[in-house]
Amino acid sequence: AQKVTQAQTEISVVEKExxxxxxxxxxRDTTYYLFWYKQPPSGELVFLIRRNSFDEQNEISGRxxxxxxxxxxxxxxxxxxxxxxxxxxYFCALRSGNYGQNFVFGPGTRLSVLP
Amino acid sequence: GAVVSQHPSWVICKSGTSVxxxxxxxxxxxxxxxxxxxxxKQSLMLMATSNEGSKATYEQGVEKDKFLINHxxxxxxxxxxxxxHPEDSSFYICSARDxxxxxxxxxxxxxxRLTVV
Numbered sequence: 001a002q003k004v005t006q007a008q009t010e011i012s013v014v015e016k017e018x019x020x021x022x023x024x025x026x027x028r029d030t031t032y033y034l035f036w037y038k039q040p041p042s043g044e045l046v047f048l049i050r051r052n053s054f055d056e057q058n059e060i061s062g063r064x065x066x067x068x069x070x071x072x073x074x075x076x077x078x079x080x081x082x083x084x085x086x087x088x089x090y091f092c093a094l095r096s097g098n099y100g101q102n103f104v105f106g107p108g109t110r111l112s113v114l115p
Numbered sequence: 116g117a118v119v120s121q122h123p124s125w126v127i128c129k130s131g132t133s134v135x136x137x138x139x140x141x142x143x144x145x146x147x148x149x150x151x152x153x154x155x156k157q158s159l160m161l162m163a164t165s166n167e168g169s170k171a172t173y174e175q176g177v178e179k180d181k182f183l184i185n186h187x188x189x190x191x192x193x194x195x196x197x198x199x200h201p202e203d204s205s206f207y208i209c210s211a212r213d214x215x216x217x218x219x220x221x222x223x224x225x226x227x228r229l230t231v232v
Binding site: 044108110 | 149151156157158159160161164206208210221223225226228
């Protein structure tokens with residue numbers, strides 16, 4: 001079975017603070033993909049990143065960075081110098097490497113960045 | 116890039132009526148589409164897998180007679196909520212895979228917020 005856990009239900013930070021959103025996953029697949037999506041109040045899912053199970057390189061994109069560690073089955077997401085516009089619900093998701101498999105989403109973390 | 120259009124973006128209907136939600140792949144053909152449901156302040160949960168030209172596959176606990184899925188063409192899947200009740204009020208979102216972009220080319224629609232009064 002596949003499962004994604006995001007232990008932090010809600011996080012509040014003050015603007016310019018750094019914040020890390022945790023994600024722990026479970027899967028028996030040897031090939032899988034990990035994702036982070038942002039869901040603003042309007043509801044659409046905004047794709048942030050995809051990571052393949054065989055690529056443990058960490059990635060940085062502007063103020064966003066991701067730390068993928070297979071040894072601990074974690075795929076954490078850090079926002080540096082947070083901004084009010086970062087306020088949203090963030091979902092970590094897992095998808096099997098087999099064709100046609102659906103996404104398994106974590107419960108989400110609601111991030112509030114206060115001015 | 117691949118675009119998935121979902122319509123309507125929001126709908127309010129009376130209890131007992133049916134509502135149809137469309138999910139279209141605009142610039143690619145999708146043999147498989149997924150329908151998810153998201154209750155307020157909860158995560159997205161897979162409802163069913165829509166397969167072009169065949170019956171949809173429903174997840175456990177999802178009533179197939181209530182949530183009718185039709186995938187009659189390679190670019191369109193529809194979800195019809197029949198005899199809607201207030202507890203069906205939710206955010207429905209579809210996803211489709213663009214086969215030309217490899218196994219990771221999944222795109223989500225913008226979602227439909229259904230309110231049943």
